Amino acid sequence: MGSIQFKGFPGKGSFPHGIHPPENKELSSNVPIEVMPPPERVVLPLLQNIGAPCEPIVKPKQEVAWGETIGVGKAFVSANLHSPINGVVEKIGVCTLPNGRHLPAIYIKAKGDQVVGQALYDDVLGGHWPKDCPIIYYPTSIAKLIHEAGIVGLGGAAFPTHVKVRPDDTKMIDTLMVNGCECEPYLTTDYRVMVEAPGPIIAGALHAARAVAAKEIIICIEDNKPEAIASLRAEAKGTVIKIAVLKTKYPQGSEKQLIKAVLDLEVPLGGLPADVGVAMSNVATIAAVARSVIREKPLTHRVISVTGRGIAQPKNLLVPIGISMGEVFNFCGGLTPDAARIVAGGPMMGFSFSNLDMPVTKGTSGLTVLTHSDLRRERETNCVRCGRCVDVCPMRLVPTKLAMASRHGKLALAQQYNILACFECGSCTYICPAHIKLVQLIRMGKAMVVASRKK
Amino acid sequence: MTKTLENLHGSKAVEIPGPSLHVAPSPHVGNLDFTTRRMMIDVLIALSPPLAMSIYLFHGYALRQLFICVCACLASEMLFVAMRRKPVTLADCSAVVTGVILALSLPATAPWYAGMIASVVAIGLGKIVFGGLGMNIFNPAMVGRAFVMISFAGIMGAGGYEQSGSVVDILSQATPMNAFKQAGKLTPALDLFFGWTNGSLGETSALACLLGGLYLCLRRTASWEIPAGMLSVALIIAGIADLAGNFGGRLVLHHLLGGALMFGAFFIATDPVTSPLTPKGKFIFGAGVGALVMVLRLFSGYPEGVMFAVLLMNGVTPLINRWTIPKALGEF
Numbered sequence: 001m002g003s004i005q006f007k008g009f010p011g012k013g014s015f016p017h018g019i020h021p022p023e024n025k026e027l028s029s030n031v032p033i034e035v036m037p038p039p040e041r042v043v044l045p046l047l048q049n050i051g052a053p054c055e056p057i058v059k060p061k062q063e064v065a066w067g068e069t070i071g072v073g074k075a076f077v078s079a080n081l082h083s084p085i086n087g088v089v090e091k092i093g094v095c096t097l098p099n100g101r102h103l104p105a106i107y108i109k110a111k112g113d114q115v116v117g118q119a120l121y122d123d124v125l126g127g128h129w130p131k132d133c134p135i136i137y138y139p140t141s142i143a144k145l146i147h148e149a150g151i152v153g154l155g156g157a158a159f160p161t162h163v164k165v166r167p168d169d170t171k172m173i174d175t176l177m178v179n180g181c182e183c184e185p186y187l188t189t190d191y192r193v194m195v196e197a198p199g200p201i202i203a204g205a206l207h208a209a210r211a212v213a214a215k216e217i218i219i220c221i222e223d224n225k226p227e228a229i230a231s232l233r234a235e236a237k238g239t240v241i242k243i244a245v246l247k248t249k250y251p252q253g254s255e256k257q258l259i260k261a262v263l264d265l266e267v268p269l270g271g272l273p274a275d276v277g278v279a280m281s282n283v284a285t286i287a288a289v290a291r292s293v294i295r296e297k298p299l300t301h302r303v304i305s306v307t308g309r310g311i312a313q314p315k316n317l318l319v320p321i322g323i324s325m326g327e328v329f330n331f332c333g334g335l336t337p338d339a340a341r342i343v344a345g346g347p348m349m350g351f352s353f354s355n356l357d358m359p360v361t362k363g364t365s366g367l368t369v370l371t372h373s374d375l376r377r378e379r380e381t382n383c384v385r386c387g388r389c390v391d392v393c394p395m396r397l398v399p400t401k402l403a404m405a406s407r408h409g410k411l412a413l414a415q416q417y418n419i420l421a422c423f424e425c426g427s428c429t430y431i432c433p434a435h436i437k438l439v440q441l442i443r444m445g446k447a448m449v450v451a452s453r454k455k
Numbered sequence: 456m457t458k459t460l461e462n463l464h465g466s467k468a469v470e471i472p473g474p475s476l477h478v479a480p481s482p483h484v485g486n487l488d489f490t491t492r493r494m495m496i497d498v499l500i501a502l503s504p505p506l507a508m509s510i511y512l513f514h515g516y517a518l519r520q521l522f523i524c525v526c527a528c529l530a531s532e533m534l535f536v537a538m539r540r541k542p543v544t545l546a547d548c549s550a551v552v553t554g555v556i557l558a559l560s561l562p563a564t565a566p567w568y569a570g571m572i573a574s575v576v577a578i579g580l581g582k583i584v585f586g587g588l589g590m591n592i593f594n595p596a597m598v599g600r601a602f603v604m605i606s607f608a609g610i611m612g613a614g615g616y617e618q619s620g621s622v623v624d625i626l627s628q629a630t631p632m633n634a635f636k637q638a639g640k641l642t643p644a645l646d647l648f649f650g651w652t653n654g655s656l657g658e659t660s661a662l663a664c665l666l667g668g669l670y671l672c673l674r675r676t677a678s679w680e681i682p683a684g685m686l687s688v689a690l691i692i693a694g695i696a697d698l699a700g701n702f703g704g705r706l707v708l709h710h711l712l713g714g715a716l717m718f719g720a721f722f723i724a725t726d727p728v729t730s731p732l733t734p735k736g737k738f739i740f741g742a743g744v745g746a747l748v749m750v751l752r753l754f755s756g757y758p759e760g761v762m763f764a765v766l767l768m769n770g771v772t773p774l775i776n777r778w779t780i781p782k783a784l785g786e787f
Contacts, residue, residue: 021484021486022484185484256784256785257784260784266784266785266787267784267785268785268786268787269783269784269785269786271785339476340475340476340477341476341477341478341479341483342476343481343483345481347481347482347483347484348481348482348483348484349481349482350481350483351481352477352478352479352480352481352483353478354476354477354478368483370483370484374483374484375483375484376487377485377487378487378490381491381544381547381588381589382586382587382588382589382590383589384491384494384588384589384727384728385589385727385728385730385732386494386676386727387678387727387731387732387733387734387737388489388675390732390733390734390781391675391734394784395783395784396781396782396783396784397781397783398732398733398780398781400732401732401776416780417780418783418786421783421784421785421786424481426481426482429482429485430482430484430485430486431486431489432485433489433490433491433493433494434490434491434589435485435490437480439481439482440480443480
């Protein structure tokens, strides 16, 4: 796949270990982003990010306009919430998310004219974007605009972005890394944004770098996305931004692995990229940052890919946050008869769910519908200690030991083997020849360790 | 009621009907082409060069031994698993692998009961009593072989390999390891390399073992660290012995190519179940086996030491695992 050019960076262009699952990106990679027609109703959970929920500032029957603030994140790690449509607040009810959490949510019914089609696309991604960061922005004012726009990481983890870009007196940031790896199989969300809208990514990166005072900006893309590389290269001409082309491997999009691959730095256990002077954000997040700073528009829409062999017409869609998953599926021709599992996110780390009334949230990077044949697995047998899980673990852990310690409740042993360093990428379960549910057991063990520490 | 309960316990696969949705924690996909069974088949493919060589050299003796060991291993697997009231595990092919490795480690002329007892002990005491494949501490084939070797020292010892007046010429020679131990006579290195010598069925040809071993390492079914550690340490110690005795390099070749060193390095020590988990641990394990083989060959009464060396290092494996807990990314 393409030429590997990895000059000018300290890293090797790839991290040690990892796996190569079938990419299956061709299902939706060549489908241009389509604008979803506005929904009748949106459901906006008050907690769509890591951290604390926001507080609603609207009442039932109150009219809200597109972009109006309806929830305020008062805690430090929290995010504001905005209405994605013109409408009327119906109620403050409850909804369930794919990760199983029941949350209070604002229900809004559409009312009046909506911005649709190309006009909406141009507002979010299209139009002209500057190629520099004018000095009218002081770093804290950029951070403030990002905070007001309610931006969270759109790659899936949904960590509030303003926390990352806020100037910190204790940690110096020198490098801003823009993560365009999208290493999850199937998903093409970031890919389409990079191909179609390099403008806001370049503009957003320059503004975010100013906010964190980073002097180096690196956009990281895997070599299975040559079109995205070409598109960003052309757009980045004449700026300080560098493009790093990495060897395709899962889970390269994980921030610790990506920092290792590009900069050859290891983020300390339990630490954050800021500990090694790096701020990292996903490409779609950076595009949202550009929109929030330059156009002063909040995060109300996002791009998702709806893909997998269980969906009639795989598509990439620009959807309002809060639209129901069922509506999105109907727009894509519905599920095929052999659809077996719906996953919010990709097949390696996504959450499966069955209730189609669930809303798309800020962190929904895509919807993957898998078929029975995709899910085919064999019966679990004993571990033969072949060490394949050790060979693939990107955190250099010993998954089989962790999983067996978790299964038998041996929490001290699990901690001795650094169970909390696992970020649940699933590579060990993927590769296991005995089909042991390693990461599932480790996840359980992690929960037990955390619970025992709280006591 | 009992029927549904049976289904719940997974005794029969439940057919999942049409377009129904189900949920489960991630990851939702897995690799399908690499299974435990596939690993075992890899080992069988890799064993084919030494197997072919043994049939070429020992004719019917090899086939008879193979037949006895494989049948006895399969039968004892069924018997012992039934005694544990567990589902039959023949499909994973591990019993066949144990049978073939065991047969190839026996002398051509060993009587039928030796192979059979070795098989029963290998599967029963070596594997199933610990809880089946993956749970055993010691290499099952070597447990079986050690049992008959100690029980029937006469027929299994060095003398058991020689049978004068046999239709197979090679059987009238002493094994290269014994010829050197007893008479200080070195077999030509080329004979050892290609395998025109007496010895356990599968061990005679270093070339055949290398071919099979390379396949295993390339498939990553066997970890290259184990043979690398084992052969390099054996080379070093044999080199010292060579220099001390002024053999001019011939003793090094004798130790590297002769006896079960190659067969053991690629097929016995590499058993994943009884070797450490991490690459570093595997190298230490291999190095330990290599050192013990050479210590036994040079200083013990036995002409050969691969079997005991592997069994001893198997016992140390949990300790090695504990020594070699890898440092996590970002752990300093």
